[in-house]
Amino acid sequence: MRTIDWDYEKNNIIMIDQTLLPKEYKLIECATVDSLCEAIQSLRVRGAPALGAAGGFGVALSAFRSKASSLGALLDEVETAGKKIILTRPTAVNLSWGVKRVIRAVEEANNTKEARMFALDEAKAIADEDVKKNMELGEHGASLLEDGDTVMTHCNAGRLACVDWGTALGVIRSARAQGKDIKVISCETRPLNQGSRITTWELLEDKIPVTLITDSMSGAVMRKGMVDKVIVGADRITQDAVFNKIGTYTHSVIAKEHEIPFYVAAPVSTFDFERFEDEIEIELRKPEELKFFGTHQIAPLEVEVYNPAFDATPMENVTAIITENGIFYPPFLIDEVK
């Protein structure tokens, strides 16, 4: 089952509810745009590429639920729904990209029946393209891994952040598909524990051997020679730095100290080569994420907290960037990558 897909029997969106992992694997159906919006806002579906597909399927859903008898009326409904979906996570570039792409497809239709067909075909195409790109990326990246390697990763750049296969974890899946024995060390990834909750879950599901550590153990495991390569994903890549989940920079310094290759796996769409690190503002998240674990209080309520969502890893710490167009080494010229 993909992270998000279309149920052709009921013409609903179907997805894995990621908020329940690892305790429970549950598929949920969204029969209305409102229930999809709730699912996006509650992070039942998350990860940039997965949100692109969610936006696309959301527009298709609104076309299928519409009772409009004229094409014009249906188009109005679809546009209203699209705006509503985009507003659930306004900074998620992929979400609005997916919505707009499917709306453009609907605009090509000649009648309401065609509108529904075009919408669903386009949404499906977004999902399929994502999987294809990840598998190409994975194939390129797999060439960097040797039989017997242990790969350390941070956060979740896996199939559950995408429609399927994943980026950093896609490389590992491709290498294993080639018959290489690859083991994984997953950092728990504080404060939201995507590593312990999601990465370990999806690797276990695929029977890929994985060992969970705290983020602070990366030094100890690399010094002990337990790590052959590090592979992480990326949220944005500027000309001079890779923005990824907080903690990535720390791991890159430790990897450099121990001469362990540090790879970034990300589709070309992640590149923002016209900008530099100091132009990017890093999202500061709620202090509560460090003060509570569920309802369990783990810090004084009045303590000051610094909680950036991402950090920036300078390019000199990056061995190579793995994309669907191939592997790129410093200085990562934009023309070469695209």
Next chain:
Amino acid sequence: MRTIDWDYEKNNIIMIDQTLLPKEYKLIECATVDSLCEAIQSLRVRGAPALGAAGGFGVALSAFRSKASSLGALLDEVETAGKKIILTRPTAVNLSWGVKRVIRAVEEANNTKEARMFALDEAKAIADEDVKKNMELGEHGASLLEDGDTVMTHCNAGRLACVDWGTALGVIRSARAQGKDIKVISCETRPLNQGSRITTWELLEDKIPVTLITDSMSGAVMRKGMVDKVIVGADRITQDAVFNKIGTYTHSVIAKEHEIPFYVAAPVSTFDFERFEDEIEIELRKPEELKFFGTHQIAPLEVEVYNPAFDATPMENVTAIITENGIFYPPFLIDEVK
């Protein structure tokens, strides 16, 4: 209130229940050796120096509770109690040291009344000496801090690990007592969060400005120039490495990368200069510590976990070691330190 002390009105042991922090500050009394043993086992009192005092006070408590009419009978009771206390945490060297030191004092007594007096005086002396040593250590260390410095620390090497004042946090207290404006960044210290639960609590109690971060953020904050010095405690110092809470080594590499001084604050009793790193076995703790937070499940139950309690930081990453006998720089010759 010290971490652990003697209640002269009731002749009981009184301590801060550290398992309830930061949510609740509660003093508990131990009126029997059994209740003290429970408190040690449940980590209501923890930290090597604090356990030394707990052992000492425990022997005094057994002498006060004894109904023996002869000195010989009292001595038997005290020895039985001492053995029981030591067994609560058999690897805690300071605990048995404290027990044995007070038993030796009791053996000098000529009657049961004297036995009780000698026991309590000796236990009090252990506690007082610990505070005095920490204040001397703090005074030496404070000379390394400048007005306006921000110090990053890991875990809890504070007053709650000792009888009072603390080692790493003692240096900060001494510097502030000298009128220097010192701020602290506390790493939460996964998996047991001594940083977020205890260090932030005791600093806030003393109105020392403190900012809480996840362990993985140490790279980001050092790269941003937010840290002037790092000070950590130590569990054991061999000729070639400092053993301390897991994550310490990672911070030391980041500090080196950014040319930030990395100090270890520890009493001379921590030195084990006749041994080398590879002779020391590192305690592996329960996988459950990374799978649950309280009752909250954060990882698949079947995932493999690597959970060492400590890591080893090689001496080349250590700028200096701060002790009650002064500050020592590499190569830390044993004769010089003692």
